Amino acid sequence: MKATKKKRLEAAGWRVGSAAEFLGLSAAEERIVEIKLALAVAVRQRRARLGLTQGELAQRMGSSQSRVAKLEAGDRTVSIDLLVSALLRLGLTRQQLGRILASDAA
Amino acid sequence: MKATKKKRLEAAGWRVGSAAEFLGLSAAEERIVEIKLALAVAVRQRRARLGLTQGELAQRMGSSQSRVAKLEAGDRTVSIDLLVSALLRLGLTRQQLGRILASDAA
């Protein structure tokens, strides 16, 4: 929304933001959850394919087994950064990463 | 590395990890920086294309103008989560997101 338009709306008594923006936030956050899930699934598949344990992957990442478990479980305390880090450490290229992001989680 | 192999190496006196893994970490982190940069560039391009100011995008994200500025500048205190959030809020689909991730930053 342009600042000029926002000013007009506010002058007309609207509280620009709150409701509509809350819904918007929810929609975007939902998509983020989907993305995280797709990445999580990819981590588990790739790790299994390489025959690594969670502990071994954790070591590669400088992380811990428990965090890798949460990571693959789609725990909400896991960031996209960590998921991407895991996938890169599993040898994925940016192209492969992009493909995972674009596709739905199985 | 398989646990069995690791044990063999450790039994042979190797400290598995440290040096080689440090180099590995650096390489992966470098690629994360590249990814962040590509996303940051995409945010700026997309925002400009929509004719939004940093402040307006910040409002859409429930963030602040200064953070959007840092975001686009590739500031190291900005997470991939926030970058993805910004791009989704700018209307990008997961497919578009995937394409950005796969391509190099201009």
Place this chain on the structure above:
DNA sequence: CCAGCATATGTCAGTTCCGACATGATGCAA
């Protein structure tokens, strides 16, 4: 020149995320 808007930079307190550890659950082989 100077307003006014957009963007950049620095800082800070509150929140979130992290690795690490402990512990529990599951499965499989001895």
Place this chain on the structure above:
DNA sequence: TTGCATCATGTCGGAACTGACATATGCTGG
């Protein structure tokens, strides 16, 4: 069963990230 490996879950102190604010810089029209 017992023992061992793997994965799951809960918790915690510390690190990293965040939004907000103040302020600086740049840029364009008057």
